[in-house]
Amino acid sequence: NxxxxxxxxxxxxxxxxxxxxxxxxxxxxxxxxxxxQDPGMGLRLIYxxxxxxxxxxxxxxxxxxxxxxxxxxxxxxxxxxAPSQTSVYFCACRGRGGSTDTQYFGPGTRLTVL
Amino acid sequence: xxxxxxxxxxxILSEAASLELGCNYSYGGTVNLFWYVQYPGQHxxxxxxxxxxxxxxxxxxxxxxxFIKSKFSFNLRKPSVQWSDTAEYFCAVNNAGNMLTFGxxxxxxxxx
Numbered sequence: 012n013x014x015x016x017x018x019x020x021x022x023x024x025x026x027x028x029x030x031x032x033x034x035x036x037x038x039x040x041x042x043x044x045x046x047x048q049d050p051g052m053g054l055r056l057i058y059x060x061x062x063x064x065x066x067x068x069x070x071x072x073x074x075x076x077x078x079x080x081x082x083x084x085x086x087x088x089x090x091x092x093a094p095s096q097t098s099v100y101f102c103a104c105r106g107r108g109g110s111t112d113t114q115y116f117g118p119g120t121r122l123t124v125l
Numbered sequence: 126x127x128x129x130x131x132x133x134x135x136x137i138l139s140e141a142a143s144l145e146l147g148c149n150y151s152y153g154g155t156v157n158l159f160w161y162v163q164y165p166g167q168h169x170x171x172x173x174x175x176x177x178x179x180x181x182x183x184x185x186x187x188x189x190x191x192f193i194k195s196k197f198s199f200n201l202r203k204p205s206v207q208w209s210d211t212a213e214y215f216c217a218v219n220n221a222g223n224m225l226t227f228g229x230x231x232x233x234x235x236x237x
Contacts (some may be wrong), residue, residue, distance in 0.1 A: 053227035061223050112157055114225055116169040
């Protein structure tokens with residue numbers, strides 16, 4: 012039971028390049044999230060998916076796209092990377108609510124855009 | 126939109142000192158409250174959470190937090206910190222919707 016896994020762990024891109032960050036969870040949770048973490052700003056929500064087949068914008072969606080491939084997988088794509096997207100990206104999943112309303116985080120992807 | 130404020134950005138303590146990290150939120154309705162910890166180089170882990178009931182919540186590693194509804198606060202406490210508590214701590218609020226709002230984080234350094 013790995014929980015939430017993310018690949019890659021580290022990535023360096025040049026401005027204008029594209030890439031996809033992968034996230035998978037084996038917790039059978041419906042909701043999945045992508046955050047970026049920047050110093051002094053906490054975590055900010057980029058996109059989320061409340062269930063398979065649905066996605067919604069979060070606080071900072073510009074420059075990103077997402078795909079909820081199935082219940083387990085939720086990918087984040089940067090079509091044309093910019094230096095402002097240098098950050099640490101975390102994926103999370105969440106159970107159905109009530110007392111299980113807790114988000115569980117992956118190990119993160121550290122992305123540098125030159 | 127809800128917001129979460131953590132007043133202390135950096136805290137330096139000596140081992141065995143007591144810790145209190147402040148957290149205030151701006152949403153007026155029913156909320157779920159969380160404290161997460163991120164040890165150096167690691168991902169976020171849940172320390173404790175409050176949904177309802179006793180406003181004094183106990184979490185892992187000797188941490189506790191008190192929900193004071195009238196003050197919109199959820200402060201994190203530990204009576205005696207250890208060097209291994211060096212980490213960044215995040216307060217987060219969920220208004221029972223799908224989105225979690227995080228505070229800016231507090232970096233704690235504990236000197237041995």
